[in-house]
Amino acid sequence: MPRQPLLTFTDRGICCPEGDFHIDPWRPVPRALITHGHSDHARPGHGAYLATEGSAPVIRYRLGDIRLGTIAYGERRRIGGVTVSFHPAGHVPGSAQIRVERAGEVWVVSGDYKVAGDGLSEPFEPVACHCFISECTFGLPVFRWKPQAELAADLNRWWAANAAEGRVSIVGAYALGKAQRLMASADPSIGPILTHGAVEATTAVLRAQGLALPATTHVTPGIDGKTHPGALVIAPPSALGTAWAHRIGPAAEAFASGWMALRGVRRRRGLAQGFVMSDHADWEGLNTAIRATGAERIFVTHGYTAIFRRWLEDQGYEAGIVATEYEGESLDAAEAEPGPLIEAGGEEEAGAVQGGDAPG
Numbered sequence: 001m002p003r004q005p006l007l008t009f010t011d012r013g014i015c016c017p018e019g020d021f022h023i024d025p026w027r028p029v030p031r032a033l034i035t036h037g038h039s040d041h042a043r044p045g046h047g048a049y050l051a052t053e054g055s056a057p058v059i060r061y062r063l064g065d066i067r068l069g070t071i072a073y074g075e076r077r078r079i080g081g082v083t084v085s086f087h088p089a090g091h092v093p094g095s096a097q098i099r100v101e102r103a104g105e106v107w108v109v110s111g112d113y114k115v116a117g118d119g120l121s122e123p124f125e126p127v128a129c130h131c132f133i134s135e136c137t138f139g140l141p142v143f144r145w146k147p148q149a150e151l152a153a154d155l156n157r158w159w160a161a162n163a164a165e166g167r168v169s170i171v172g173a174y175a176l177g178k179a180q181r182l183m184a185s186a187d188p189s190i191g192p193i194l195t196h197g198a199v200e201a202t203t204a205v206l207r208a209q210g211l212a213l214p215a216t217t218h219v220t221p222g223i224d225g226k227t228h229p230g231a232l233v234i235a236p237p238s239a240l241g242t243a244w245a246h247r248i249g250p251a252a253e254a255f256a257s258g259w260m261a262l263r264g265v266r267r268r269r270g271l272a273q274g275f276v277m278s279d280h281a282d283w284e285g286l287n288t289a290i291r292a293t294g295a296e297r298i299f300v301t302h303g304y305t306a307i308f309r310r311w312l313e314d315q316g317y318e319a320g321i322v323a324t325e326y327e328g329e330s331l332d333a334a335e336a337e338p339g340p341l342i343e344a345g346g347e348e349e350a351g352a353v354q355g356g357d358a359p360g
């Protein structure tokens, strides 16, 4: 009897028939292996969850009382007829690629990843495989990120200039990953760091699991640009331009996102400043990661899939597109505010920028 492929693609998510589990499924399944805590990957309603020790606290914070088992990076675990292991994806703290092996055949699901170090997440680890299932959120040559040290210098220069002019600096960044990366990049000698509630809550979860992050003050009534002159304020993108932001006082606002590489996005949002900073791989990062796997077959899941598939085929790969419900990097959507779903009363509204601001 011919064997099924190691992983199959279903309307519930990426499925491993012989292990009887799904990876980052978007509809409820009995057993889910989860790459990381962003809401397009870690969804409610599954019977049981398995995630890395580093991503479990955020997943538990977001999804409440779930059956969640943990696994260390590199630990091999037998599930049904296959062996699985989780490996650093460099996307956000605790994020993983998932390796699945059966009789010497290896497939790897990347989840979201980036190759360059961000000073915070466990560095991306190339995993040799026969078939690599990759995101390609930023799969165009126009997307090229600066090294982390240069991004930090840009941020601090902008912050210091605003502080010198008596303004606070508000940066929009999603609450899990990028917000903490900004904090870790900020030079506390310039001024205090303030946070929006969604950012503060997620940061508290990460601090509790041992991440060293600078001191922050949650913006509550009575905390503003007068009590904290020249502050850097880190908030979800959706908070920019709102009454919440105006109350803090005279401010300069900026987004930190890979989409800031596109002038049209910056212009439509009326932003003087944007930091081209992403937790997804840029063009070079995608190509480096794919080459490093040694895989001959590549499936791309979300992003510029058609263009990127074509590019891979031109490079001699056997390439395919998988339809998924992952959202890539969003300015407004789910990744922005990973508050507890339970309290929020349901799923967040999705409005991925790919469908709106960015060219497809």
Ligand SMILES: [Zn+2]
Residues within 6 Å of the ligand: 036, 038, 091, 112
């Ligand atoms: Zn993500």
Ligand SMILES: [Zn+2]
Residues within 6 Å of the ligand: 038, 040, 041, 112, 326, 327, 328, 329
């Ligand atoms: Zn994602």
